[in-house]
Amino acid sequence: NAGVMQNPRHLVRRRGQEARLRCSPMKGHSHVYWYRQLPEEGLKFMVYLQKENIIDESGMPKERFSAEFPKEGPSILRIQQVVRGDSAAYFCASSPGTGVEQYFGPGTRLTVT
Amino acid sequence: DAKTTQPTSMDCAEGRAANLPCNHSTISGNEYVYWYRQIHSQGPQYIIHGLKNNETNEMASLIITEDRKSSTLILPHATLRDTAVYYCIVRPYGGSQGNLIFGKGTKLSVKP
Numbered sequence: 001n002a003g004v005m006q007n008p009r010h011l012v013r014r015r016g017q018e019a020r021l022r023c024s025p026m027k028g029h030s031h032v033y034w035y036r037q038l039p040e041e042g043l044k045f046m047v048y049l050q051k052e053n054i055i056d057e058s059g060m061p062k063e064r065f066s067a068e069f070p071k072e073g074p075s076i077l078r079i080q081q082v083v084r085g086d087s088a089a090y091f092c093a094s095s096p097g098t099g100v101e102q103y104f105g106p107g108t109r110l111t112v113t
Numbered sequence: 114d115a116k117t118t119q120p121t122s123m124d125c126a127e128g129r130a131a132n133l134p135c136n137h138s139t140i141s142g143n144e145y146v147y148w149y150r151q152i153h154s155q156g157p158q159y160i161i162h163g164l165k166n167n168e169t170n171e172m173a174s175l176i177i178t179e180d181r182k183s184s185t186l187i188l189p190h191a192t193l194r195d196t197a198v199y200y201c202i203v204r205p206y207g208g209s210q211g212n213l214i215f216g217k218g219t220k221l222s223v224k225p
Contacts, residue, residue, distance in 0.1 A: 033211060033213075035213075035215075042215050042216065042217060042218075043151075043157065043213075043215040044215075045213065045214070048211035048212055055211055056211050056212065058212075059212065089154075091156050091157065093156075093213075097207065098207065098210075098211055099204070099206055099207040099211070100206065101147065101159045101162060102159065102213060103159060104156035104157045104158065104159075106155060106156050107154075107155070107156050
């Protein structure tokens with residue numbers, strides 16, 4: 001049973017470009033969460049999605065960031081017009097339900113030059 | 114803000130038991146204690162969770178005090194690969210809260 005998959009594992013973008021991060025949850029999991037870890041800092045929740053619905057986006061920056069989890073395909077975290085402060089590790093997690101244990105992917109390391 | 118207090122760092126000798134404490138004095142009756150760890154640069158890994166009874170799985174044991182105000186995660190025979198930051202998190206189980214709130218955790222260093 002494959003775990004949570006994220007791609008790309010490393011992504012380099014120039015300031016002003018767009019970054020798209022993808023997450024495929026574990027089989028049977030319909031709940032997806034995105035977290036961000038800035039260099040030398042802790043993990044911070046960004047957004048919680050179920051298929052085709054955003055459940056909680058209280059941790060998402062108000063501008064430039066968006067997330068989706070379509071009926072088919074992976075969840076996408078999209079960052080428009082990236083800035084150097086967006087450089088971080090972005091982790092996706094999935095779970096079979098709400099309020100239960102979450103399983104994390106290996107992360108995408110975004111570097112903005 | 115995290116509702117737990119953990120020591121910043123701990124050392125453990127390889128092959129010995131690692132006992133990681135966590136204080137959660139304001140825990141509510143419906144909140145469980147969860148433990149995750151993050152090995153350097155990897156995604157966090159779920160370890161174990163419990164409500165009030167002691168729990169054990171293939172990775173670790175969780176001992177929760179009778180008043181539920183503190184708990185201890187036990188790695189019975191620590192290896193070098195257990196070197197990681199360990200996070201103690203309290204949250205309702207099966208409730209509507211989706212996100213995990215990570216504090217600073219305990220950096221465990223297992224030494225040969």
